[in-house]
Amino acid sequence: MASSEEINELLPQTQCKLCGYQNCMSYAQGIIDDDAPLDLCPPGGESTRIRLAAIMGTALCSDRVLLPEPKSFFALIEESDCIGCAKCLAECPTDAIIGAKSRVHTIVEKWCTGCGLCAPVCPVDCIEIKVKSATSSSSLSSRAARQRYERHLQRLEKKHESTYEQTYATFDKSSKEEMRTIIKAAIARKTAKEDSACKAVT
Ligand code: SF4
Ligand code: SF4
Ligand code: SF4
Numbered sequence: 001m002a003s004s005e006e007i008n009e010l011l012p013q014t015q016c017k018l019c020g021y022q023n024c025m026s027y028a029q030g031i032i033d034d035d036a037p038l039d040l041c042p043p044g045g046e047s048t049r050i051r052l053a054a055i056m057g058t059a060l061c062s063d064r065v066l067l068p069e070p071k072s073f074f075a076l077i078e079e080s081d082c083i084g085c086a087k088c089l090a091e092c093p094t095d096a097i098i099g100a101k102s103r104v105h106t107i108v109e110k111w112c113t114g115c116g117l118c119a120p121v122c123p124v125d126c127i128e129i130k131v132k133s134a135t136s137s138s139s140l141s142s143r144a145a146r147q148r149y150e151r152h153l154q155r156l157e158k159k160h161e162s163t164y165e166q167t168y169a170t171f172d173k174s175s176k177e178e179m180r181t182i183i184k185a186a187i188a189r190k191t192a193k194e195d196s197a198c199k200a201v202t
Pocket of ligand 2: 074075091092093094095096097107111112113114115116117118119
């Protein structure tokens, strides 16, 4: 009998909740405890269902409905519309969103799994979830996504609010430098857009 840990290893680790569970580990536990169906994970698609069936020793019916091929997504913030409310920060399982309170926020694409959890909480609807093209940079591996999610949970367990300042404090020197560059670029894009909007009005 597979353990929940072994089942969790097979899941994509986006923590997107599309399976109806709180995260990938809860779904893994649900497969064991509740006999949850093996086809509840859209980001995993058919290949994940086949792997789950193999580890659970379940035969797949030959006439089953195949799950669609999963797509890769990423989130994009329309920085010129961001009001800096920081509501999206706590939602992100991989802490891929950066930005200080009342300032522009942006997304570090290499850490974004495209889970989509940030978009619904944005009060000004400035986060868009897009499909990755074949030429997009490669997605965060499931192992790296899981490690980032575990660090995110540890911080929440210590009752730290998931603010950018607290996340930033844990970065090493080169990561801090990289984050500064990314946020500066976001501020520059926002300022440039505001300037061109002003020029259009005057
Ligand atoms: S990636 Fe799959 S298992 Fe994990 S939370 Fe999303 S739907 Fe559930
Ligand atoms: S930025 Fe949004 S879509 Fe990307 S991982 Fe974070 S919550 Fe998910
Ligand atoms: S929820 Fe929307 S407006 Fe608020 S910080 Fe995030 S992107 Fe900006």
